[in-house]
Amino acid sequence: MVAVAAPPRIEGEGTSESTWQHWLGATPCAELSMAQALAPSQRLVVVAPHPDDEVLACGALVALHAARGGEVVFVAVTDGEASHGGLCLQDRRGLALQRREERLRGLARLGIAHPQVHTLALPDGDVQAHGGLLWGWLLWFLRPRDVVVSTWEGDGHPDHDSTGRVTQGACLRMGCRFLAAPVWMWHWAVPADARVPWHRLRRLALDADACGRKQAALSAHVSQLTPRSASLGAVLGRSLLARAAWPHEYFFV
Ligand SMILES: [Zn+2]
Numbered sequence: 001m002v003a004v005a006a007p008p009r010i011e012g013e014g015t016s017e018s019t020w021q022h023w024l025g026a027t028p029c030a031e032l033s034m035a036q037a038l039a040p041s042q043r044l045v046v047v048a049p050h051p052d053d054e055v056l057a058c059g060a061l062v063a064l065h066a067a068r069g070g071e072v073v074f075v076a077v078t079d080g081e082a083s084h085g086g087l088c089l090q091d092r093r094g095l096a097l098q099r100r101e102e103r104l105r106g107l108a109r110l111g112i113a114h115p116q117v118h119t120l121a122l123p124d125g126d127v128q129a130h131g132g133l134l135w136g137w138l139l140w141f142l143r144p145r146d147v148v149v150s151t152w153e154g155d156g157h158p159d160h161d162s163t164g165r166v167t168q169g170a171c172l173r174m175g176c177r178f179l180a181a182p183v184w185m186w187h188w189a190v191p192a193d194a195r196v197p198w199h200r201l202r203r204l205a206l207d208a209d210a211c212g213r214k215q216a217a218l219s220a221h222v223s224q225l226t227p228r229s230a231s232l233g234a235v236l237g238r239s240l241l242a243r244a245a246w247p248h249e250y251f252f253v
Pocket of ligand 1: 049053157160181
């Protein structure tokens with residue numbers, strides 16, 4: 001009988017940051033340089049399922065490209081209004097507005113004072129049902145020379161998976177280069193996990209400035225970093241924040 005791998009689950013604190021550091025330090029991973037990732041003249045398009053994913057997935061890549069004068073465009077798939085369960089409609093609207101502002105504040109800290117953000121406002125938690133809209137929009141928007149980053153289609157969060165799958169398909173159709181960033185994968189996976197295509201993983205080395213900008217950008221997402229009430233804790237846990245401070249960003253190619 002063939003063993004079937006368990007589907008990803010995002011719960012608890014996940015695999016510790018030190019466990020990953022130890023394994024990644026001992027396991028060879030092919031490097032991805034900025035020169036290999038994209039040319040300064042190429043447009044970087046970041047397709048983020050929720051506000052903060054543009055930072056968690058590739059905040060330092062964005063900072064590095066912006067620092068050399070490269071164009072960066074953001075596609076905000078949802079406004080992240082469902083990050084906290086059990087909110088009434090009015091509170092969800094308020095949270096969406098707050099998260100839009102946090103996104104802009106974060107992008108400014110990455111070095112993008114006047115960001116180009118295309119807000120699609122698909123329902124948070126239900127991107128899959130609206131994948132056709134995202135698909136059509138991307139086919140209209142993308143150009144063959146673009147380099148596109150989104151979440152990995154196996155990331156384990158429904159919106160991340162749907163956004164990654166649709167974006168990857170649109171890139172294939174349009175001839176764009178696609179880099180898939182793992183975000184929640186680091187939470188549910190374990191070192192050498194059979195559910196992860198490690199042979200496709202590349203790492204981008206970051207300088208101190210890009211690392212610092214990424215940390216500063218993440219700290220703009222106050223709604224995700226602070227408990228909302230006694231029963232609704234912070235969305236971004238300690239392990240995830242520790243991983244966001246790594247001197248590398250990782251992408252599946
Ligand atoms: Zn997300």
